[in-house]
Amino acid sequence: MKKYFLIIIISLFFLGCSNNENSNKNPYIPNYSFSVDLNLNFPLYSNLKYVSNPIYYADAGARGIIVIYTGSGYNAFDAACPNQELSSCSTMTINGINAVCSCDKKEYNLFTGQATTAATYPMKQYRVQVISETLIRIYN
Numbered sequence: 001m002k003k004y005f006l007i008i009i010i011s012l013f014f015l016g017c018s019n020n021e022n023s024n025k026n027p028y029i030p031n032y033s034f035s036v037d038l039n040l041n042f043p044l045y046s047n048l049k050y051v052s053n054p055i056y057y058a059d060a061g062a063r064g065i066i067v068i069y070t071g072s073g074y075n076a077f078d079a080a081c082p083n084q085e086l087s088s089c090s091t092m093t094i095n096g097i098n099a100v101c102s103c104d105k106k107e108y109n110l111f112t113g114q115a116t117t118a119a120t121y122p123m124k125q126y127r128v129q130v131i132s133e134t135l136i137r138i139y140n
Helices: 002-016
Strands: 035-039 055-057 065-069 074-078 093-095 098-100 107-109 125-132 135-139
Touching: 065 135, 074 135
Parallel strands: none
Antiparallel strands: 035 135, 055 065, 065 074, 074 125, 093 098, 098 107, 125 135
C-alpha cells in the first residue's frame, strides 16, 4: 500500500513540473495584454496564406509582432529583440524566415524563435488561435 502511495505522490510531483512554453519569462520584454484578429483576405495579411511568408504587425506587443505560417500552424513572436533592453534599435526586422535584431545583429528563426547563434533568450512567443480559414487571433 505504501509503495502505491509513494508512486502516486511522485507522479503528482512530475505532473506539477510541466514546461509551459507560453510563460516567456524575459526581463527585457514586458508582458502587455492584447488580442489581435488578422483577416487573411486583407492584402496586408494575405502572405500568411502561404508557408514561409512572415508579416509584421506594429500595433501589439512591446515592439509589434511578427507572424509566420509554418505549414502546420502559425507562429507569432514579439518583434522586440529578446536579448536587448527596449531602445531605438530593439525592433527586429524580417529577413526571409528569420528576424534580425538591429542592436546586436543576431538572427532568430521564425519557425522556432531560437537564435541562429548562441543567445540567452529566444523570441517571446504569443498564442495563435485559428478562428476560420481566413481569420486568426493572436493574443497574450
